[in-house]
Amino acid sequence: MPSGSGTPTTSARAATVRARATRPGSSRAPDRPPSALAVRYRATPWWVKVIVIFAVSRVVTTTIMLDFAAAQAQNAWTSSHPDYFAFASLWDSHWYYIVSVTGYPSTLPLTDDGHIAENAWAFLPAYPWFVNVMQHLLGLPYAQVSVFVSGGFALGSALMLYRVLALKLPGETAMFSVVLFCFAPLSPLLQVGYAESMQVFFLTLALYLLLRRKYWVMVPVIAVLCFTRPSGLALALALGLHIIYRWVVRARDPFPVRERVASVTAALFSAIAGFAWVWVAAAATGNPSAYTATELAWRSAYIGYGDLLPLTPWIQGANWWMAMAKWPVWWGPTLLAIAVVGFAAFMFTPIVRRLGVDLRFWVASYVLYLLAVFFPQSSTFRLLIPVFPLLGAIAQPRSVLYRIGIVLLFIAGQIGWIYIAWWVDGYDWTPP
Numbered sequence: 001m002p003s004g005s006g007t008p009t010t011s012a013r014a015a016t017v018r019a020r021a022t023r024p025g026s027s028r029a030p031d032r033p034p035s036a037l038a039v040r041y042r043a044t045p046w047w048v049k050v051i052v053i054f055a056v057s058r059v060v061t062t063t064i065m066l067d068f069a070a071a072q073a074q075n076a077w078t079s080s081h082p083d084y085f086a087f088a089s090l091w092d093s094h095w096y097y098i099v100s101v102t103g104y105p106s107t108l109p110l111t112d113d114g115h116i117a118e119n120a121w122a123f124l125p126a127y128p129w130f131v132n133v134m135q136h137l138l139g140l141p142y143a144q145v146s147v148f149v150s151g152g153f154a155l156g157s158a159l160m161l162y163r164v165l166a167l168k169l170p171g172e173t174a175m176f177s178v179v180l181f182c183f184a185p186l187s188p189l190l191q192v193g194y195a196e197s198m199q200v201f202f203l204t205l206a207l208y209l210l211l212r213r214k215y216w217v218m219v220p221v222i223a224v225l226c227f228t229r230p231s232g233l234a235l236a237l238a239l240g241l242h243i244i245y246r247w248v249v250r251a252r253d254p255f256p257v258r259e260r261v262a263s264v265t266a267a268l269f270s271a272i273a274g275f276a277w278v279w280v281a282a283a284a285t286g287n288p289s290a291y292t293a294t295e296l297a298w299r300s301a302y303i304g305y306g307d308l309l310p311l312t313p314w315i316q317g318a319n320w321w322m323a324m325a326k327w328p329v330w331w332g333p334t335l336l337a338i339a340v341v342g343f344a345a346f347m348f349t350p351i352v353r354r355l356g357v358d359l360r361f362w363v364a365s366y367v368l369y370l371l372a373v374f375f376p377q378s379s380t381f382r383l384l385i386p387v388f389p390l391l392g393a394i395a396q397p398r399s400v401l402y403r404i405g406i407v408l409l410f411i412a413g414q415i416g417w418i419y420i421a422w423w424v425d426g427y428d429w430t431p432p
Helices: 008-021 036-043 046-069 092-102 126-138 140-165 171-183 187-191 196-211 214-224 231-247 258-287 290-299 313-325 331-346 358-375 385-394 399-422
Strands: none
Touching: 046 140, 046 171, 046 187, 046 214, 046 399, 092 126, 092 140, 126 140, 126 196, 140 171, 140 187, 140 196, 140 385, 171 187, 171 399, 187 196, 187 399, 196 214, 196 231, 196 358, 196 385, 214 231, 214 258, 231 258, 231 358, 258 290, 313 331, 313 358, 358 385
């Protein structure tokens, strides 16, 4: 602007403000320039920050697991003091290995009393087949490749989690959510021969596409997800709730016909894909209940054999745990009801509401799915991994002491979970 103008320039106004701030007697202290470290951190791309967080977390978790491996006695899967890759191949890792080598049985194995026994049909094929392909490409043993594949998908999950939560939360909060994800008590599962990291990657990708309303692109992602871990029915419910919500608020948030068609198609596809493995197992074995009966075999050690009745497994489990603890049986359903009501109330708290309706729809749908079909035991903690969007709620307090404390608590949780569920200590009835 010409110097004769009566309106000061932006730089002149800024100089005036600085002069007033530093004038003797001024109540305002001069602004301190940010440190070089702070400037460098702010200039660092978000994906570099995520990679660094992930790498540090893996060093911590690997150190913990190696310490347990050094104390591990001989067991059904390994010799004593196994190396890391052998220690990372315990439990269901061996089932995935069986699938990669021999596939699925066309004749279901039976117990001595004629019930369907535990078998490979409980484990979906996407993860072991992908590991098998990578194994042939790299020429390395299955145990090593499975760890590398899980770690790769885990890193992808951390990157996608940031992208998902950054759509709803400030970037700094989304980044601390990634910290919590990487250091979470069950984060050791991100680097063992389990399919969870692959599931979380495709789930975070599906949720990102849902938030961006790219429904058609969701379809192939859903297809892979549904053949990795059981997720399709819960995602179909979440999509259904999303569609209803968009229809209700269409006056202020337009819901054009092309998006209606695309979203309904994605929801229907997710529902069909959610049942697909049941139909595949039935066709391959000639037994319509091949998959469900196989899944029920794993809970027979707790409550015996029976039919799958939706919404009853948690009541059965509550009664079983009360009997084990020698507590009054009525405590089980009562505590379960308190937990359900408490969780529902938590979903309406301000910190959870900030996640937006779609992420809340997913969490609620998945928890309802677990309540409908899964039996609560030590593996339930692993099955809760897909509610990871709630980390965005836990990450919102900005207190430094809180954040340091919760990270330390999560690391302690890793030690506790490995001790209780992963490490094999004689006769172990608490599988991961």
